[in-house]
Amino acid sequence: MLSKESVIGIVGTGVMGESMARNLQKSGYSINVFTRTKEKAHLLLENGATWKKSVSELAKDSDVIVTMVGYPSDVERVYLGQDGIIENANEGTYVIDMTTSKPPLAKQIDREAAERNIHAMDAPVSGGDVGAKNGALAIMVGGEQDVFDDVMPLFEIMGENIILQGDAGAGQHTKMVNQIAIATNMIGVCEAIAYAKKAGLNPTQVLDSISTGAAGSFSLSKLAPRMLEGDYEPGFYVKHFIKDMTIALDSAQEMGLSTPGLELSLKLYKELAEKGENDSGTQALIKLFGT
Template identity: 60%
Template sequence: MSKPVIGFIGTGVMGKSMVRNLMKAGFPVQMFTRTKEKAEELLNEGAEWQENPAELAKEADIMITMVGYPSDVKEVYFGNDGIIHNAKEGSYLVDMTTSSPQLAEEIYEKAKERGLHAYDAPVSGGDTGAKQGKLTIMAGGEAEHFEKLLPVFQVMGENVVLQGPAGAGQHTKMCNQIAIASNMMGVVEAITYAETAGLDPKTVLQSIEFGAAGSWSLSNLGPRMIDDNFDPGFYVKHFIKDMEIAIQSADQMELPVPGLKLAKSLYDELSKVGGSNDGTQALYKYYKMKAEQ
């Protein structure tokens, strides 16, 4: 039995690896991105090109989007030239962008009106997880049709969980980003403390990353900080976007999130001094700069 055609929009730091893993697993992939040059590598490896989201949606059995901001999600899904209006009846729409839970619910409702199955399925794991096919995938949508998507998700991730109805995936991703935000401050402060105390921070990591202080950020981003490697596995500008969404959602629920708001204020300052296109571990640069003032 032939595998479903995947339509993929968005080939950034993570999207490129996700497409590559799908092709390696034998899924035919057609794609679109605003700048075709960014897709050339994947096109040379076997992906097919479509000129716009509408044409892509007409060809795909499963549409996957991995774009930057909620505004980008709206642009590719809505309107006469968008995915929802042009997708084949019965096809699946999967937005893997970290976006607004309320927008995910809107996409679901409008897709349902046209006989389409929409899911929000943001991911965690950064560039490394995307390359290795070990992303965590947090999904929201109908349980009835979820099994159809599992073979696709399991190529890109190893921890795939349906969290609940539409929007639940995005709410879960907000929980993820809230936990990361405060944790990142702790990781940076621990490393800068070690350095200021005259310790070798790499040796310090050998002790603390396996105890109660252990975390993904400490083990994976701590070494990058120490090596002054601020290449983006996940952009600062996108993390700020995520924190904004989480704060807005928390405010709607009248939930105080002081740690999240503090973290966002520090990342805002980092962005102002030119760090928006760095990886999230670049918060270390901001702390170092403040310590030297």
């Protein structure tokens, strides 16, 4: 069982991971940190976190390990490599991958963890940088009920909408559903803003009118204002959204499901990336619409 004396290991302190780790730290947990670029962990280290020189060292010295890395290849290396988490964590350790990754990989991690009496969960999130900072993320979880119950106090620090969706891999599948819904919504938001401007309307006032009606969405209320302000700083990177949509499209095709909206959104975001916007926030899609 977990307690306030449990040590939390954090692997990955990017836009999302740093805020999630900071909220755990503020709640009184001791934090171990490893990330490829140590400078990205400076705020956590300044506030008392312990730096670990490798994933293996962190794994050996942590009761719970939370990972928030970039790509499925990173997840595979961090968990399944010879110097990774599964090979080096102690029996009874809880490992929670909060990266958006491939459902089959989540199942593989769960199987190999179980063989070593390590408790694994896939728990990708939604809510962007704002949700991470405010501890208000939606957390979509795959794994066993008893493990979910044990780590719920940690989830409640990082998020608000926390649901166990099923066995291993169910969290990742749910995140794919989330990304599919966002994909076409982002196109709609951009087209709506372009239309408002073309019609000679004040787009800010238009947003005030439509954001609370049937058109309302996170993209409309949170990202559309950034589009109007020309703020393209990443709450969520274009490159990571492309990664997520690619996983979703591959998963859909494996199930024989047609997703034309997802395919169009992926095409547009790849075009955006080719124009040098890989490290911009997803709201930079508006640049393709001439506004």
